[in-house]
Amino acid sequence: MRLSGKHIVLGVTGSIAAYKAAYLLRGLVKEGAEVQVVMTPSAKEFITPVTMSALSGKPVASDFFSANDGTWYSHVDMGQWADLMLIAPATAATLGKMANGVCDNLLITTYLSAKCKVMIAPAMDLDMFRHPANLRNLEILRSFGNIIIEPGEGELASGLHGKGRMEEPENIVEEVVRFFDQKKKLGNKHFLVTAGPTHEKIDPVRFIGNYSSGKMGYAIAGELADAGAKVTLVSGPVQIKTTNAGITVIPVESAKEMHEKCLEIFPETDGAVMCAAVADFTPESFSGAKIKREKDDLMIRLKPTNDIAGDLGRIKSDNQLLIGFALETNDELSNAFAKLKRKNLDLIVLNSLNDAGAGFGVDTNKITLIDKGNNLTFFELKSKTEVAADIVCAIISEMGKREELLD
Ligand code: CTP
Numbered sequence: 001m002r003l004s005g006k007h008i009v010l011g012v013t014g015s016i017a018a019y020k021a022a023y024l025l026r027g028l029v030k031e032g033a034e035v036q037v038v039m040t041p042s043a044k045e046f047i048t049p050v051t052m053s054a055l056s057g058k059p060v061a062s063d064f065f066s067a068n069d070g071t072w073y074s075h076v077d078m079g080q081w082a083d084l085m086l087i088a089p090a091t092a093a094t095l096g097k098m099a100n101g102v103c104d105n106l107l108i109t110t111y112l113s114a115k116c117k118v119m120i121a122p123a124m125d126l127d128m129f130r131h132p133a134n135l136r137n138l139e140i141l142r143s144f145g146n147i148i149i150e151p152g153e154g155e156l157a158s159g160l161h162g163k164g165r166m167e168e169p170e171n172i173v174e175e176v177v178r179f180f181d182q183k184k185k186l187g188n189k190h191f192l193v194t195a196g197p198t199h200e201k202i203d204p205v206r207f208i209g210n211y212s213s214g215k216m217g218y219a220i221a222g223e224l225a226d227a228g229a230k231v232t233l234v235s236g237p238v239q240i241k242t243t244n245a246g247i248t249v250i251p252v253e254s255a256k257e258m259h260e261k262c263l264e265i266f267p268e269t270d271g272a273v274m275c276a277a278v279a280d281f282t283p284e285s286f287s288g289a290k291i292k293r294e295k296d297d298l299m300i301r302l303k304p305t306n307d308i309a310g311d312l313g314r315i316k317s318d319n320q321l322l323i324g325f326a327l328e329t330n331d332e333l334s335n336a337f338a339k340l341k342r343k344n345l346d347l348i349v350l351n352s353l354n355d356a357g358a359g360f361g362v363d364t365n366k367i368t369l370i371d372k373g374n375n376l377t378f379f380e381l382k383s384k385t386e387v388a389a390d391i392v393c394a395i396i397s398e399m400g401k402r403e404e405l406l407d
Contacts, residue, residue, distance in 0.1 A: 001032030002177045009082040011107045014042025016157040017089035017123035017166040024169035025055045079113030089123030089166045099137040115245045121149040126162025145222045186229035190269045193221040194276035196236030198255045203287040211360035214238030217275030219388035234261045255305035271321030274309040313344030323347045357381045
């Protein structure tokens, strides 16, 4: 039984595919999972709570309290109890509410309270699925770190043919098993991740910064934590937040602060992923008072910052992994090879600003991975979450090789 001891909240919404949720529930229980079913009011129009309760061996939660015996279904408790929340089928309406935090039923309040990973299996007609509103909601949910189980193509309940069918229950069970298997892979590991830009102060109201949003670093931290690692995320000033329980965020502002924190944390870790866009130069002096518009021009003298990745490369032990990024505009491969060597990295992730959809601010990225043996792996343009998953896969395989060598 591959899911023994796992706690899963199965959310069911009002789609004709709700009947498949019974097979899905059966599959999860057969693998040993303990499943708490939460149904939306309209889901109960498609399949009865009695079926789901009989299959799960637990009362179905649908309202905030049971009218029969006054049982209170705490969305917070369910959200904390779950190792995984799976919403299958998820209608367009539910996706919209999840993306916007509209908590008008127990399922959505549980979703907002969940500390665990959330998997979503959409089910709807093809035109609803491909509507920009729905695609935008799915993108928002992906950016929250939720896993979308893509619907299949085929005959739909409406009689139309296209993309929108909920993935088959047995395939969803396999996805769930894979998710928990993946989780074990970095079970006892600790990773340092840097993310975002740094702000180098000029005076009390001005700084030198860059366009980094932190999305790539936060996505990598999320994937590492989902693979079971303890993650310390040293983050420059960003707009995004993480609710992942496996991540401890240490906010910093300047390259100097980031350098100090990283040197302090790195020796306790099994590796570091250097995703931050660290300023290479900082003002030589900070003006305590706001600089006034007095002269025709203004000279600000800059001095170099410390190369954080380079310094970690110098103190790195044989069983620590160091992964860096190279964002290049020209001579991409030769620059990346040189950085890999200069900073004593084990892997470098190259992204070129010449590739449409790669780089700062956007939700996508296109990468090439280069290892110490100068082996190249090229990847397609993907969402930053998917890119993060590819990078973490490479980290897991690199850790595996290393452990074999050290055995
Ligand atoms: N990096 C770092 N500390 C710095 C500068 C960069 O830790 N002061 C890390 C980045 O997080 C990234 C890698 O080094 O993982 C490469 O960063 P990049 O800015 O591409 O390289 P630089 O060394 O700054 O070289 P250049 O700006 O000349 O391309």
